[in-house]
Amino acid sequence: MTPLIALALSRVIVPGAEVPPSTDDPCALFPVVPDPGSADPDIWTASNQVQLADIGGPVGTPNRSVFDVSPDGSQIAFTVHRANPEANAYCLRLLVAPINGEGPAVEVARSGEFIRDDFRLRNFTAVLAGWPKTRTPRWSPDGTRIAFLRRESGSTQVWLASASGQTGPIQATNLDDDVDEFAWDPGGLGVIVSTRPAIRLAAEAIAREGRRGFLFDDRFVPQAADQPIPTGSAASVYTWVPLHAGSARHATDQEVALIAPPHPAAVPENARVIRPGPEGYSAWLEPKFSERILSATRLVLAAPNGNREVCDSTQCEGIRDLFWSSSERALFILQRAGWANSQTALLRWDAGDSAPREVLISEDVFIGCAPNASELICGREGATRPRRLVGIDMRTGAERVIHDPNPQIENIRYGSVERFHYRLPNGVESFADLVLPPDHRAGERHPLIVVQYRSRGFLRGGTGDEVPIQPLAARGFAVLSFDRPDFPPEAYLATSEAEIRTLSEDAWADRRQVQSALEIAVQRAIDTGAVDSTRMGISGFSDGGSAVQFALINSDLFKVASMGSCCEDLYSFALAAGPRFTDYLRDMGYPYFEPGTETFWQPMSLLLNVDRIDVPILIQAGDSEYEGSLDVIETFSHNDKAIELYVFPDESHVKWQPAHRLAMYERVTEWFEFWLMGRMNCDPSHERQYARWRAMEGGLSRQRLRCYAGPSAGP
Numbered sequence: 001m002t003p004l005i006a007l008a009l010s011r012v013i014v015p016g017a018e019v020p021p022s023t024d025d026p027c028a029l030f031p032v033v034p035d036p037g038s039a040d041p042d043i044w045t046a047s048n049q050v051q052l053a054d055i056g057g058p059v060g061t062p063n064r065s066v067f068d069v070s071p072d073g074s075q076i077a078f079t080v081h082r083a084n085p086e087a088n089a090y091c092l093r094l095l096v097a098p099i100n101g102e103g104p105a106v107e108v109a110r111s112g113e114f115i116r117d118d119f120r121l122r123n124f125t126a127v128l129a130g131w132p133k134t135r136t137p138r139w140s141p142d143g144t145r146i147a148f149l150r151r152e153s154g155s156t157q158v159w160l161a162s163a164s165g166q167t168g169p170i171q172a173t174n175l176d177d178d179v180d181e182f183a184w185d186p187g188g189l190g191v192i193v194s195t196r197p198a199i200r201l202a203a204e205a206i207a208r209e210g211r212r213g214f215l216f217d218d219r220f221v222p223q224a225a226d227q228p229i230p231t232g233s234a235a236s237v238y239t240w241v242p243l244h245a246g247s248a249r250h251a252t253d254q255e256v257a258l259i260a261p262p263h264p265a266a267v268p269e270n271a272r273v274i275r276p277g278p279e280g281y282s283a284w285l286e287p288k289f290s291e292r293i294l295s296a297t298r299l300v301l302a303a304p305n306g307n308r309e310v311c312d313s314t315q316c317e318g319i320r321d322l323f324w325s326s327s328e329r330a331l332f333i334l335q336r337a338g339w340a341n342s343q344t345a346l347l348r349w350d351a352g353d354s355a356p357r358e359v360l361i362s363e364d365v366f367i368g369c370a371p372n373a374s375e376l377i378c379g380r381e382g383a384t385r386p387r388r389l390v391g392i393d394m395r396t397g398a399e400r401v402i403h404d405p406n407p408q409i410e411n412i413r414y415g416s417v418e419r420f421h422y423r424l425p426n427g428v429e430s431f432a433d434l435v436l437p438p439d440h441r442a443g444e445r446h447p448l449i450v451v452q453y454r455s456r457g458f459l460r461g462g463t464g465d466e467v468p469i470q471p472l473a474a475r476g477f478a479v480l481s482f483d484r485p486d487f488p489p490e491a492y493l494a495t496s497e498a499e500i501r502t503l504s505e506d507a508w509a510d511r512r513q514v515q516s517a518l519e520i521a522v523q524r525a526i527d528t529g530a531v532d533s534t535r536m537g538i539s540g541f542s543d544g545g546s547a548v549q550f551a552l553i554n555s556d557l558f559k560v561a562s563m564g565s566c567c568e569d570l571y572s573f574a575l576a577a578g579p580r581f582t583d584y585l586r587d588m589g590y591p592y593f594e595p596g597t598e599t600f601w602q603p604m605s606l607l608l609n610v611d612r613i614d615v616p617i618l619i620q621a622g623d624s625e626y627e628g629s630l631d632v633i634e635t636f637s638h639n640d641k642a643i644e645l646y647v648f649p650d651e652s653h654v655k656w657q658p659a660h661r662l663a664m665y666e667r668v669t670e671w672f673e674f675w676l677m678g679r680m681n682c683d684p685s686h687e688r689q690y691a692r693w694r695a696m697e698g699g700l701s702r703q704r705l706r707c708y709a710g711p712s713a714g715p
Contacts, residue, residue: 025110026084027091032107034408043438044412044470046665049460050658052386053082053405056368056379057131058465059457061117063320064134066368066379067389070143070163073373075099077137077146077163078389079111080405083658090114090658094137094148094161094169099372101391101402108165111135113151116656122580124221125230126199130464130654134368139163141188147172149179158182158191160243173241175248176200180236183258190243192255194236202230218583223576223627236260266302275331277324280304281351283331285319288312294492294500299356301331301349311355323371325394332376332394334369337361339421340429340485342456346376346397360397363419365457377402381458383433384414384470413438415473417459420524424516430485432521433459435473436530446478447535447676448525450518450558452544455481461665464541464654466564466620468665475669475708476677478531484543485517502589508603511550518547522557534559535676539668541565542653546604552617553609560675562618562668565653566629569605570597576627606632616642616696618671620664622651642696673708674700682707 030053055078056066067078076099082091092111097103117133118126137148143163150159150169156178161169173179177195184191206214206228214220219228238251238259264282267274271284282302287295299316301309318336325332329351337345344366349356367379367387376394381387389403415435423429433455437446451462451469459469459481469479487500488509494500506512525531536557540548541564548561549568567573574582574592582592591597602608617636619629626647636643646667648660655661670686671693673679678700680690693699 022087022089024087025091026087026089027082027093027110029084029086030082030091032093032095033104034406036407037411038408042411042413043474044409044414045474046468046471046662046669047085048409048412049468049471050083050085050662050665052409052460053080054132055080055387055389055403055405057117057134059365059367059381060454060463061129061131062134064368065136065370066134067370067377068137068139068146069099069372069377070139071141072143073099075163076377076389076402077108077139077148078403079135079137079148081114081132082405083661085658085662088657088659094146095403096146096163096165097389097403099391099402101400105403106165108146108163109148109150109159109161109169111148111150113154114656115149115151115156116652120233122584123218123231125202125232125234126196127229128652130652130656138182138184140184141186147182147184147191149182151178158193158241172243175239175241181259183255185240185255185258188243190240190246192238192240192251192258194238194259196234197237198232198234199230202232202234206230216579218578218580221576221578221581223578224624271300273319273322275322275324277331278326278329281324281329281331283322283324283349285322291495292492293494293497294487296492299333299349301351303351309349309354311349313355315355321369323369323376325374326371327374330394331356332359332371334366334376338363340431340483342419342421342431342483346392346394348394359394360392367457383417383457383459386458414470415479416440418528420521422517422520422524424485424513424520426489426513428485428489428513428517430517430521431455431483432524433481433483434525434528434530435459435469435479435481437473437476437478440530444530445532446476446530447537447672448478448480448522448531448533449672450480450482450522450536450538450540452482452538452540452547453484453514453542455483462539462541463544464564465661466541466655466664467539467562467668471665472669472672475673477672478525480521480525482518482521484514484547488513498587498589507589507600508550511546511604512554514547515550515554518551519555519557537561537672537676539563549606550604552613552615553606554603558615560616560672562620562671564619564655564664565621565625566617566619567606567632569607569632570601571607572631573628576625576630607635610635610639610641613641614698616671616675616693616698617644618668619643619645620667621645621647622653622655623647623649624652640697642693642698644692644696674705678705679708680705 067076077096080093093107094109095105097105115133117129121127135149137146146161158173159169160172177197179193182191182193238256240251241248271286274284276282285297289295296317299311321334323332331349333347335345337343345361346359347356348359364382369376369378375391377391379387380390386406391400415438418434420432451467454463461468472479490503491500526533537560538558539562545563545565546568591600
């Protein structure tokens with residue numbers, strides 16, 4: 001039997017099985033309003049972090065409003081999701097709370113299956129994300145019901161809950177396609193919904209195509225699917241659905257405008273964040289250089305008589321959102337500001353003034369904001385404070401708490417956080433946060449772990465949320481939460497995505513700039529005297545994974561590494577991602593399978609530098625991406641290098657399943673403890689893991705390892 005026949009037969013005859021989903025209620029473990037300070041222990045753990053209750057999506061995902069205020073202005077409705085690793089599911093609750101913050105929230109519905117967001121990727125119609133779709137609930141015009149999105153049996157539809165929660169929710173729509181957005185009609189007799197039937201129709205056509213075999217073409221992404229992926233746009237279809245008797249029909253233009261307002265005729269086509277205001281006023285952002293894809297923007301305030309005030313200065317760059325006050329003729333502006341745009345500013349621009357003025361500035365992050373009366377209501381989080389729903393006075397910047405979804409952790413002891421600001425030789429600003437153990441004492445030096453590649457808001461697990469920052473600090477590590485610098489200055493002249501990279505004479509200019517910033521940040525951490533420079537590790541996911549590769553090849557700073565995706569290299573990376581992505585990489589100036597390829601890739605390729613790298617590498621990848629690392633895995637394993645790959649089933653680029661997140665947290669913690677602390681988890685169930693690690697090149701013998709003894713164990 002030839003090897004090829006043996007492989008083919010193995011794919012046919014290997015039995016398969018699935019773990020049945022848990023039938024337990026994922027909310028059963030979690031009270032609607034936890035008792036303040038009830039978390040045990042008082043040190044932040046991986047389990048604490050996985051089970052954190054959240055309102056809205058992670059920092060960096062689409063910034064949609066996360067709440068709705070009742071018609072009488074007295075109550076606020078919002079959804080809270082909380083992971084249950086044991087059930088590998090999410091507790092999803094629709095809550096109603098007094099908007100004055102003076103009473104407990106009430107559960108009015110539980111929301112079925114986790115609803116993942118999706119996005120268009122290059123020419124692929126819709127790719128599932130690993131973060132939640134922001135599901136803004138909507139009050140009925142009479143204030144008695146709340147409409148919300150709920151997913152049951154793989155279908156996302158509009159459901160209705162009573163505002164009091166005294167009766168169970170009922171399903172309001174039953175369409176062939178998932179509902180993306182919805183709104184009440186003004187009379188409360190129906191809802192207007194948007195769907196994308198083209199996604200379903202394209203998938204059905206591909207299924208029929210499979211009966212005669214699929215042509216391998218640029219619709220394939222081998223690592224993501226064994227069949228073509230739908231391509232092209234999928235237009236939204238708008239439908240009015242009655243809530244009582246009657247039939248659904250196409251929505252009218254006026255009804256469609258409730259979900260997707262038309263582009264105003266007087267506003268330039270390239271304008272974005274368009275906000276109609278009171279009395280005929282309006283505001284928007286427009287690019288300063290329309291031909292550039294990374295152009296800075298200017299802010300335009302238009303009066304009803306056609307006069308316009310334009311803020312063209314740097315004071316009006318970095319704007320994230322615009323809001324009109326409902327009680328006065330004033331525009332409020334949410335902006336990234338400060339050093340390397342690491343802060344959030346709230347600005348106010350009164351009609352007639354020549355420029356905005358600052359109301360507040362903070363290192364906190366504000367999520368899903370929307371105005372209500374004289375307040376801006378937002379999800380707000382800081383480095384050591386998880387997200388809460390707050391009201392911010394738009395005149396003074398004063399804050400009040402409307403709802404804290406995590407009162408149980410108010411007594412948790414976090415590690416201290418020190419922010420470093422530094423400037424690169426080319427003038428680009430950058431920053432990083434150093435987190436020390438909660439019980440750090442002067443004179444102690446701790447092993448350091450670098451977590452990447454954004455350091456904004458609550459310091460959870462870096463981009464992708466895979467390496468738990470505070471739990472690592474609680475176990476004796478210093479953690480450097482590194483925020484990668486902006487693109488090199490020449491990238492801002494680019495008129496295409498490819499030019500962002502090709503305008504530089506150095507093909508690896510961006511990677512070298514990130515490495516330069518990383519080395520400065522690490523040195524700043526060492527200079528505090530709290531870091532042991534002989535025991536440092538690095539982790540990274542996505543772009544952060546590429547930074548890990550570059551650091552291992554171009555420096556000797558790190559003794560151990562962990563990656564959540566891998567590897568940007570010569571062969572598997574392009575092949576597993578498919579023909580369209582390979583062409584995209586070539587357009588960006590990355591050669592593949594042609595003369596000169598190895599010379600180009602020398603500064604970045606783990607394959608070409610396998611003889612020089614003696615750093616143990618842990619890779620924890622989703623099943624939709626791990627194939628991109630197989631050439632590196634085989635090459636390193638064949639050369640007896642310390643490397644290990646874990647593959648998580650049914651995962652996207654950003655991983656979403658609670659059981660997987662807890663497993664990643666625990667394994668990466670044990671990996672770094674093994675190599676940098678000589679520590680192990682002595683539970684017998686982990687013995688096979690440590691036997692593998694001890695057998696790796698540079699692995700510690702059992703006699704040199706000690707059991708983890710809790711937070712009091714020394715560094």
